[in-house]
Amino acid sequence: MAINAQTQSKTLTREPVINDFAFSVATKNGSGSQTSNNVLVTSLFRMGIPVNGKNLFPSNIKGLPTWYTIRASKDGYTARKAITEIVVAYNDGTATEDVSSLPPGGVCVTTDKIARVINQRDDISYYEIPVAKLMRQTKVPSAFRKLVENMTYVGAVAQLFDIPVDLIYQVLLDNFKGREKPARMNHDIVELAYDWTAENIVKTDPYRFEHMDGTHGKIMMTGNDAGALGAIFGGVNVVAWYPITPSTSFVDGVMSFRHLRQTEDKQNTVAIVQAEDELAAAGIIVGAGWAGARSLTSTSGPGISLMSEFAGLAYFAEVPAVFWNITRMGPSTGLPTRTSQGDLLFTHFLGHGDGRQICLMPGNLKEAFEFGWKSFDIAEALQTPVFVISDLDLGMNNWLSDPFDYPDQPINRGKVLDADELQSFIDEHGKWGRYLDVDGDGIAYRTVPGTDHRFAGYFTRGTGRDEMATYSERSDDWVATMSRLRLKMDTARGMLPQPIVDDGSDADIGIITFGTNDEAIREARDWLTNDGIKTNYLRVRALPLAASVSDFIDAHKSVFVIENNFDGQLTQLIRLEHPENISHVRPLALGDGLPMTPSWIYENLKEQEG
Amino acid sequence: MPPRTNHLGLARNEYKGRPSTLCPGCGHDSISNQIISMAYELGLEQHKIIKVSGIGCSSKTPAYFLGGSHGFNALHGRMPSVVTGALLANTDLSCIAVSGDGDTGSIGMGQFKHVIRRNVPFVYIIENNGVYGLTKGQFSATADEGQFLKYYGTNHMPAIDLCLEAVIAGATFVARSFSGDAKQVQALLQAAVRHPGTSVLDIISPCVTFNNAETSTKSYPYGRDHEIPLHEIQILAPDYVDAKEEITIGDYDEGDILDVEMHDGSYIRLKKLDNDHDPRNRRLAMDVLERSMREQIFSTGLIYYEEPRPTLADTEELVETPLARLNAEGLRPSQAALEGVMQSLMVG
Ligand SMILES: Cc1ncc(C[n+]2csc(CCOP(=O)(O)OP(=O)(O)O)c2C)c(N)n1
Ligand code: SF4
Ligand SMILES: [Mg+2]
Numbered sequence: 001m002a003i004n005a006q007t008q009s010k011t012l013t014r015e016p017v018i019n020d021f022a023f024s025v026a027t028k029n030g031s032g033s034q035t036s037n038n039v040l041v042t043s044l045f046r047m048g049i050p051v052n053g054k055n056l057f058p059s060n061i062k063g064l065p066t067w068y069t070i071r072a073s074k075d076g077y078t079a080r081k082a083i084t085e086i087v088v089a090y091n092d093g094t095a096t097e098d099v100s101s102l103p104p105g106g107v108c109v110t111t112d113k114i115a116r117v118i119n120q121r122d123d124i125s126y127y128e129i130p131v132a133k134l135m136r137q138t139k140v141p142s143a144f145r146k147l148v149e150n151m152t153y154v155g156a157v158a159q160l161f162d163i164p165v166d167l168i169y170q171v172l173l174d175n176f177k178g179r180e181k182p183a184r185m186n187h188d189i190v191e192l193a194y195d196w197t198a199e200n201i202v203k204t205d206p207y208r209f210e211h212m213d214g215t216h217g218k219i220m221m222t223g224n225d226a227g228a229l230g231a232i233f234g235g236v237n238v239v240a241w242y243p244i245t246p247s248t249s250f251v252d253g254v255m256s257f258r259h260l261r262q263t264e265d266k267q268n269t270v271a272i273v274q275a276e277d278e279l280a281a282a283g284i285i286v287g288a289g290w291a292g293a294r295s296l297t298s299t300s301g302p303g304i305s306l307m308s309e310f311a312g313l314a315y316f317a318e319v320p321a322v323f324w325n326i327t328r329m330g331p332s333t334g335l336p337t338r339t340s341q342g343d344l345l346f347t348h349f350l351g352h353g354d355g356r357q358i359c360l361m362p363g364n365l366k367e368a369f370e371f372g373w374k375s376f377d378i379a380e381a382l383q384t385p386v387f388v389i390s391d392l393d394l395g396m397n398n399w400l401s402d403p404f405d406y407p408d409q410p411i412n413r414g415k416v417l418d419a420d421e422l423q424s425f426i427d428e429h430g431k432w433g434r435y436l437d438v439d440g441d442g443i444a445y446r447t448v449p450g451t452d453h454r455f456a457g458y459f460t461r462g463t464g465r466d467e468m469a470t471y472s473e474r475s476d477d478w479v480a481t482m483s484r485l486r487l488k489m490d491t492a493r494g495m496l497p498q499p500i501v502d503d504g505s506d507a508d509i510g511i512i513t514f515g516t517n518d519e520a521i522r523e524a525r526d527w528l529t530n531d532g533i534k535t536n537y538l539r540v541r542a543l544p545l546a547a548s549v550s551d552f553i554d555a556h557k558s559v560f561v562i563e564n565n566f567d568g569q570l571t572q573l574i575r576l577e578h579p580e581n582i583s584h585v586r587p588l589a590l591g592d593g594l595p596m597t598p599s600w601i602y603e604n605l606k607e608q609e610g
Numbered sequence: 611m612p613p614r615t616n617h618l619g620l621a622r623n624e625y626k627g628r629p630s631t632l633c634p635g636c637g638h639d640s641i642s643n644q645i646i647s648m649a650y651e652l653g654l655e656q657h658k659i660i661k662v663s664g665i666g667c668s669s670k671t672p673a674y675f676l677g678g679s680h681g682f683n684a685l686h687g688r689m690p691s692v693v694t695g696a697l698l699a700n701t702d703l704s705c706i707a708v709s710g711d712g713d714t715g716s717i718g719m720g721q722f723k724h725v726i727r728r729n730v731p732f733v734y735i736i737e738n739n740g741v742y743g744l745t746k747g748q749f750s751a752t753a754d755e756g757q758f759l760k761y762y763g764t765n766h767m768p769a770i771d772l773c774l775e776a777v778i779a780g781a782t783f784v785a786r787s788f789s790g791d792a793k794q795v796q797a798l799l800q801a802a803v804r805h806p807g808t809s810v811l812d813i814i815s816p817c818v819t820f821n822n823a824e825t826s827t828k829s830y831p832y833g834r835d836h837e838i839p840l841h842e843i844q845i846l847a848p849d850y851v852d853a854k855e856e857i858t859i860g861d862y863d864e865g866d867i868l869d870v871e872m873h874d875g876s877y878i879r880l881k882k883l884d885n886d887h888d889p890r891n892r893r894l895a896m897d898v899l900e901r902s903m904r905e906q907i908f909s910t911g912l913i914y915y916e917e918p919r920p921t922l923a924d925t926e927e928l929v930e931t932p933l934a935r936l937n938a939e940g941l942r943p944s945q946a947a948l949e950g951v952m953q954s955l956m957v958g
Contacts, residue, residue: 046957219955235941237933238698260943267929269940271698276724283691290682292934293699309685403952406945411938448934449660449680450700456657459673461683
């Protein structure tokens with residue numbers, strides 16, 4: 001059965017609509033709209049309105065179209081909406097298309113110049129701002145004019161939809177870190193447009209913002225910043241990276257929080273190295289993990305591809321290191337600035353030969369922070385690489401969240417022997433070998449370089465070895481190694497973050513997902529419940545899969561695996577682990593480059609369920 | 611008679627690794643032997659050393675020396691990145707790294723140049739035989755232009771000079787030697803381990819199985835007949851002041867002896883052998899290398915030396931305690947610190 005694309009509309013009413021609509025701001029990339037959009041989102045957040053901003057931007061520095069969608073939801077839904085009721089059409093190149101995508105009764109805020117070239121519709125409201133004329137009235141030096149021009153829509157939007165203009169000044173001030181001059185300069189434009197709109201425009205639409213108490217005690221942040229902050233609280237020591245969208249801002253985040261880990265005399269406990277490529281970045285973190293530090297890299301698909309040889313080596317040689325894959329759309333360079341969940345299988349199986357990599361999949365800000373620190377404990381406890389699979393949507397967009405919880409577990413460095421412990425080990429077991437599994441859980445004891453004991457040294461290699469880390473090409477040694485690594489992965493299943501399960505109802509339908517689809521699914525399930533369709537829900541948070549996934553599959557007549565990739569990769573993985581017939585498990589897989597919408601899930605699930 | 615021991619009371623044997631599995635007579639084994647002697651002579655503590663390598667016959671050798679040290683036989687061409695990470699993790703460690711001409715000159719050229727650029731302080735040994743030994747004798751990028759090998763025919767491409775590449779990349783210690791010249795290899799190793807920067811040793815190390823014909827410039831017979839050392843090298847430890855003071859330091863024109871002072875106060879004493887080479891002069895270093903290549907002269911010795919730049923760890927402004935040894939307090943900020951960040955992200 002075909003799966004619909006993410007386009008559909010909903011009829012609109014003329015009743016006042018308060019704090020429950022979305023708008024889309026269309027501008028040209030590089031025109032300075034980022035500040036304007038941030039100011040709008042932050043202002044709404046400060047008005048207490050649950051809000052979410054998503055940047056749909058091109059792979060380009062200047063000129064190509066970019067859209068920013070802002071959704072306000074009094075009920076606290078923050079998924080992307082399929083339709084936006086309002087468009088700020090500030091890009092002449094896309095204005096016609098932007099206007100035609102509005103639902104009947106929608107609103108177009110545009111410039112007088114663009115208004116002349118777009119096909120006018122008679123079922124929507126138009127508000128035209130004379131931007132050129134307003135800009136001529138300002139005292140802003142001409143060199144800055146282009147940069148602040150976009151503040152005209154901030155002023156107009158504030159007037160039309162009721163955002164207090166003095167609140168905008170406060171937000172601008174914070175945005176410029178307290179510097180009054182740039183804040184004033186921008187705000188002058190905001191006020192100019194605000195006043196002009198008040199005098200000249202007659203509002204004909206029903207949309208309005210109103211103060212409420214929906215964001216009190218909440219924070220707003222990007223997932224990359226949250227993950228970076230988590231890494232700082234997880235004790236990261238060595239970060240190596242190579243710039244690539246959408247992972248770059250993760251390392252920027254580490255840099256901005258690095259001061260939290262500085263000593264009083266400003267010495268660093270976190271080294272950050274911009275490597276020559278992702279191969280080197282991987283080598284650096286594997287070297288650091290081997291030598292006993294907590295190390296991390298952040299990258300996306302093309303970088304992960306280059307890291308595969310080191311990933312295999314680290315898996316086999318049992319070296320801890322943390323790899324963040326902020327997934328973007330592949331294959332190949334693909335859609336470098338669009339989101340995707342398409343690297344799940346590749347990352348889980350990264351490296352040639354047998355074996356699987358541990359993966360953690362955060363679904364929200366809190367988990368990005370939590371997995372940020374926990375990934376190191378897991379990597380060191382299991383002596384293996386850990387891949388945190390996030391995506392562009394979580395990584396680069398602003399999300400609303402409760403504040404993060406301080407780590408509830410002490411730092412766990414795993415089975416590392418210092419010189420005294422090594423001696424005790426030898427006294428107890430007669431010998432120590434790097435790959436000797438005395439506990440029967442598949443995890444051996446390691447020493448790190450610098451350990452002052454004559455038997456501490458061992459030789460790490462990607463070639464065959466025995467328990468004593470001595471080179472071996474014997475088949476029985478090889479099979480013993482692979483068996484122990486598999487045992488270790490089974491031990492891992494119980495140690496990893498378990499799925500989040502909501503199976504309180506006697507529903508026949510189960511929904512499985514991972515990562516950032518969570519918000520859209522939550523909303524879609526509410527819609528389904530309103531239609532009398534009950535569902536249960538399980539969100540996978542780690543690979544290898546937890547045992548509870550099987551129970552969930554068995555407990556439902558029909559299971560939909562909702563994922564934002566084209567091939568249905570989580571579905572494939574579930575099938576791989578369930579050799580028995582599970583034809584009642586079906587993918588609802590999308591993969592169109594955009595964050596999933598509740599309406600897409602709602603409609604497709606209903607259609608598939610029949 | 612009990613065996614001779616060094617100042618740690620250790621016999622030379624204690625610095626050995628596992629028995630070599632290379633072809634008997636392979637040049638690489640002689641270099642391993644010199645590493646063992648160097649560590650023994652200097653009385654190095656093995657637990658403070660790491661051995662890292664790429665992939666190749668040469669890269670296998672860290673298993674055959676310093677059995678008490680941690681070793682990492684990593685990936686083909688990627689040793690430099692592993693060293694970078696390990697030495698950032700623990701700045702108390704020193705590192706002896708082994709690579710081959712294939713490992714460095716082809717697949718690893720990028721990492722070679724960039725580790726030098728970052729100035730990671732370690733000894734970077736290239737065991738250069740002009741071929742890929744482990745994959746059975748293909749030409750490497752250091753093979754001479756026009757060289758003929760029975761199976762692979764004629765090499766039509768110019769050779770890459772790894773010392774020249776190192777100087778250009780900003781290496782502060784660059785030397786060339788011959789694995790058949792044990793004395794020189796020993797002296798250069800002793801100087802290199804003292805140098806707090808990337809020290810590149812390009813050691814011509816014959817592959818007796820695939821590239822040892824007299825006509826090959828990477829063979830034993832050729833090396834023995836053609837090696838022209840630029841100088842005799844002697845290392846004067848920091849406490850060896852008396853002998854040093856007898857000569858004027860660094861004034862090359864005034865005599866046949868050049869003392870190059872190292873960072874730790876020791877001296878590399880170069881006894882000039884009928885040439886004007888001063889390794890502290892970058893222009894001369896590049897000239898020597900270019901002339902050697904053009905005229906097929908096998909010049910060996912300390913090609914280039916410079917006061918080291920700040921190392922990568924210096925520029926990172928790291929704490930004194932090695933990162934790998936920080937305790938929980940050094941790894942996790944307080945609850946108050948997290949609350950502070952959370953507050954700053956809340957609604958005013
Ligand atoms: C990614 C990768 N490609 C190819 C190889 C195969 N390989 C192993 S050693 C080697 C060449 C080694 O040559 P060199 O570094 O000169 O070392 P030598 O054996 O001559 O000492 C090659 C191509 C490999 N191990 N990894
Ligand atoms: S093949 Fe050549 S390089 Fe390899 S061990 Fe034999 S002699 Fe040495
Ligand atoms: Mg070689």
